[in-house]
Amino acid sequence: MDAECESQLYEQFLGRFVQDQLRVLSYILALVHDRNDADDIFQETSLVLWREYGSYQPDREFLPWALGVARNQVLKFWRTRKGDRHVYSEVLVEQLADDALDIALENEPRRRALRECVKQLTGRQRQLIELFYGKNLAAMAIADAWDRSVFTVYKALKVLRRSLLRCIESRLVEEEL
Amino acid sequence: MARDDHASNGSPLQDDEREELFALADEILQGTADLPQQVRLTFLLHQSAEFRRAYLHYMMLHAELSLTDEALASQSHPTDENSPLNLDSANLTAIPSASPSGVQPSQSAAWIVPFIGTIAAILILTVGIVLWKSPRPVALPPPPRGLAPERIGEIADGHVNSYYDHREMPIAFVATLRDEAEVNSQSPVSSGIRLGATTVRQESGKTRWAFDSGADVHILGPTMFGLESKATGVLFSGTVNARLPNPESKFSVQTPSVRVVDLGTEFRVRLTERGDTEVQVLEGEVEVQTMVRLPRYYWNFDAPNDSRDLVVGERLHLGKSVNHVPGLIGEGALEFDNTREAYVEVEGGLGDEVGSGGFAVTHGVSIEAIIVSRWNGKWKDYDEIFRKEDGDYRILLSFQHDDFDYSVPPIDPAPCLSFGLHLEGLGYSELDMPLDGKEGRPTRKELTDGQPHHIVATYDCFTGRKALYVDGQLCFEHTFPKGTLILSGGPVPARIGNTHMPNHEPFHGIIDELAFYDFALSSDEIATHHARVSQGESYFDIPAEQLQAARWKRMLVVTEGESKLFSVLTGLPISDES
Numbered sequence: 001m002d003a004e005c006e007s008q009l010y011e012q013f014l015g016r017f018v019q020d021q022l023r024v025l026s027y028i029l030a031l032v033h034d035r036n037d038a039d040d041i042f043q044e045t046s047l048v049l050w051r052e053y054g055s056y057q058p059d060r061e062f063l064p065w066a067l068g069v070a071r072n073q074v075l076k077f078w079r080t081r082k083g084d085r086h087v088y089s090e091v092l093v094e095q096l097a098d099d100a101l102d103i104a105l106e107n108e109p110r111r112r113a114l115r116e117c118v119k120q121l122t123g124r125q126r127q128l129i130e131l132f133y134g135k136n137l138a139a140m141a142i143a144d145a146w147d148r149s150v151f152t153v154y155k156a157l158k159v160l161r162r163s164l165l166r167c168i169e170s171r172l173v174e175e176e177l
Numbered sequence: 178m179a180r181d182d183h184a185s186n187g188s189p190l191q192d193d194e195r196e197e198l199f200a201l202a203d204e205i206l207q208g209t210a211d212l213p214q215q216v217r218l219t220f221l222l223h224q225s226a227e228f229r230r231a232y233l234h235y236m237m238l239h240a241e242l243s244l245t246d247e248a249l250a251s252q253s254h255p256t257d258e259n260s261p262l263n264l265d266s267a268n269l270t271a272i273p274s275a276s277p278s279g280v281q282p283s284q285s286a287a288w289i290v291p292f293i294g295t296i297a298a299i300l301i302l303t304v305g306i307v308l309w310k311s312p313r314p315v316a317l318p319p320p321p322r323g324l325a326p327e328r329i330g331e332i333a334d335g336h337v338n339s340y341y342d343h344r345e346m347p348i349a350f351v352a353t354l355r356d357e358a359e360v361n362s363q364s365p366v367s368s369g370i371r372l373g374a375t376t377v378r379q380e381s382g383k384t385r386w387a388f389d390s391g392a393d394v395h396i397l398g399p400t401m402f403g404l405e406s407k408a409t410g411v412l413f414s415g416t417v418n419a420r421l422p423n424p425e426s427k428f429s430v431q432t433p434s435v436r437v438v439d440l441g442t443e444f445r446v447r448l449t450e451r452g453d454t455e456v457q458v459l460e461g462e463v464e465v466q467t468m469v470r471l472p473r474y475y476w477n478f479d480a481p482n483d484s485r486d487l488v489v490g491e492r493l494h495l496g497k498s499v500n501h502v503p504g505l506i507g508e509g510a511l512e513f514d515n516t517r518e519a520y521v522e523v524e525g526g527l528g529d530e531v532g533s534g535g536f537a538v539t540h541g542v543s544i545e546a547i548i549v550s551r552w553n554g555k556w557k558d559y560d561e562i563f564r565k566e567d568g569d570y571r572i573l574l575s576f577q578h579d580d581f582d583y584s585v586p587p588i589d590p591a592p593c594l595s596f597g598l599h600l601e602g603l604g605y606s607e608l609d610m611p612l613d614g615k616e617g618r619p620t621r622k623e624l625t626d627g628q629p630h631h632i633v634a635t636y637d638c639f640t641g642r643k644a645l646y647v648d649g650q651l652c653f654e655h656t657f658p659k660g661t662l663i664l665s666g667g668p669v670p671a672r673i674g675n676t677h678m679p680n681h682e683p684f685h686g687i688i689d690e691l692a693f694y695d696f697a698l699s700s701d702e703i704a705t706h707h708a709r710v711s712q713g714e715s716y717f718d719i720p721a722e723q724l725q726a727a728r729w730k731r732m733l734v735v736t737e738g739e740s741k742l743f744s745v746l747t748g749l750p751i752s753d754e755s
Contacts, residue, residue: 148580152580158199162199165238
């Protein structure tokens with residue numbers, strides 16, 4: 001492959017990857033809740049995608065392929081973490097990873113609805129998103145910052161997620177109508 | 178297994194199912210899910226595609242929140258300089274616009290080794306920046322589970338004045354699932370897995386369980402059956418078969434009206450649609466028993482120098498700020514002066530693990546007392562009536578005013594009477610009754626008017642109903658899913674009038690006639706008790722020695738080939754069938 005072809009291929013890959021990277025990352029985060037671990041899996045997935053891109057068929061959709069690679073990386077992660085795995089069995093991990101593929105592929109309406117629903121949150125709730133989901137602060141640190149108990153922060157996170165879930169589902173129903 | 182209907186017909190989850198699932202998901206995300214919660218979650222996720230779908234939507238929402246504009250915008254000031262993703266704006270200008278020379282995606286793996294670092298750097302620089310500007314997580318203290326109790330109080334609001342011990346406690350194993358071949362392919366657990374107390378909800382098929390006492394039990398779907406202890410089960414609906422393969426094996430099945438005790442047998446117990454209990458003996462014989470509805474522990478505090486309970490003689494150790502005073506009922510009572518030395522510790526009733534010891538209750542509980550309270554109702558001031566703190570498997574009845582996230586149903590922070598239990602699969606929660614004078618509830622002022630008040634807290638897993646009664650009247654309640662067992666008991670001594678060390682929640686006032694039951698008193702029983710104490714009499718119209726009688730009474734023996742039906746209302750036999 002000459003330099004020009006290589007460059008074109010890379011740009012093509014980059015274009016597709018940038019377009020779908022958030023979906024790949026959210027798929028990983030939905031299955032692996034530790035941010036550090038998810039981070040590592042995402043990086044490994046990125047490398048594999050680039051490594052295998054030469055064998056990728058351009059007429060195939062990029063996202064299903066990328067999610068499939070991410071799925072394998074998640075399963076690899078769980079297998080190597082077998083010693084301290086304490087939530088999911090191997091069978092269940094595979095089942096969840098497969099089910100999550102379907103959900104990730106059809107998740108765009110929910111993501112759109114989420115963006116709208118976040119706008120309706122209170123200032124305090126948006127601050128919670130910034131601190132917990134943005135800056136990745138632990139609940140304990142936020143509790144210290146707010147001068148409240150850690151249980152209050154846990155509760156606020158639960159309320160945040162539940163209210164957003166209700167809002168998203170309500171919007172989806174409205175869209176269907 | 179249970180609820181395969183969701184999988185087969187795609188029917189939506191019920192609200193209570195979704196709520197349970199999301200509560201478990203929250204525990205997972207918090208890193209606070211204990212073993213029973215993990216087992217329960219696994220159970221649910223194995224059950225049906227609908228459970229998995231709802232769970233994954235919830236987790237996907239959690240994931241997407243990290244990628245919202247609000248979250249990404251806040252990531253512009255990384256705090257971990259060691260993170261490979263911690264790139265500042267200067268790096269951005271260095272991003273190459275094309276792939277590195279000599280690097281090919283693909284055909285040969287040989288390129289990977291020498292260039293992998295470069296590729297990673299480029300990928301991260303190029304695409305990582307766009308989406309994931311955040312650093313790795315800042316190193317922060319671990320989650321609350323496992324914190325020393327003293328620290329928990331400090332965290333609460335800057336000084337020690339509240340107490341929740343979140344230490345992990347060992348949980349007694351009860352039974353092992355056998356014969357995977359007989360289990361539906363959607364089985365939540367692998368053959369051989371050992372479980373603690375839990376309720377199996379089996380929609381169809383048959384599962385076989387080896388109880389630690391030696392009993393071989395078959396659950397025949399549709400059935401809801403509680404694996405209660407090593408030698409007992411609770412039947413909420415459906416049918417179970419029990420076989421005792423050797424003479425040392427022991428097993429009993431409790432239903433809403435009777436208890437069926439093996440006498441070296443194989444027997445079947447079925448609940449009819451009406452709730453009557455059908456007992457069929459296939460081999461040997463069983464004894465059918467009725468419950469003697471008396472407390473497991475009862476202190477009337479009448480003897481000034483001998484505060485043993487009247488049931489099993491459990492002794493108390495009194496802190497130096499506890500005084501014996503004239504009884505609200507009978508000769509004596511205990512007065513607590515709201516200081517750290519105002520505590521009473523029960524010397525016995527301990528177990529090695531959760532699910533063992535005299536205070537281990539599973540299918541129901543009641544705590545009953547007569548009190549004169551002088552609680553001030555101030556923020557973060559707590560007055561304990563009764564508390565046993567086996568980590569998060571605690572039982573408590575106390576006055577509280579805080580904003581901890583334990584209230585089920587949720588309430589706004591307010592002075593309340595709180596009844597806390599750990600329910601299997603749902604975790605620890607408190608029924609917090611606001612003392613606001615609304616909807617029949619008393620105000621704090623009414624409860625601290627210097628007069629004696631009769632307080633009763635009950636939970637019944639046959640109905641899922643958790644309730645608080647004041648002066649004979651039902652004042653507040655919440656209903657959990659039917660069949661939800663209590664996880665309780667263990668190695669920490671029970672306390673009356675305070676917490677376990679460090680004594681931060683002393684009662685202020687008088688406590689008398691404290692009774693602890695391993696079942697839920699009925700509304701009628703509570704009304705009767707209240708009527709008696711209103712006349713200055715104790716709860717029980719029997720001589721003290723009768724309090725020590727066995728808690729189960731033989732009604733009849735059913736022998737091989739017989740089948741008998743027992744009324745859900747009376748527990749008495751309805752008809753004979755051979």
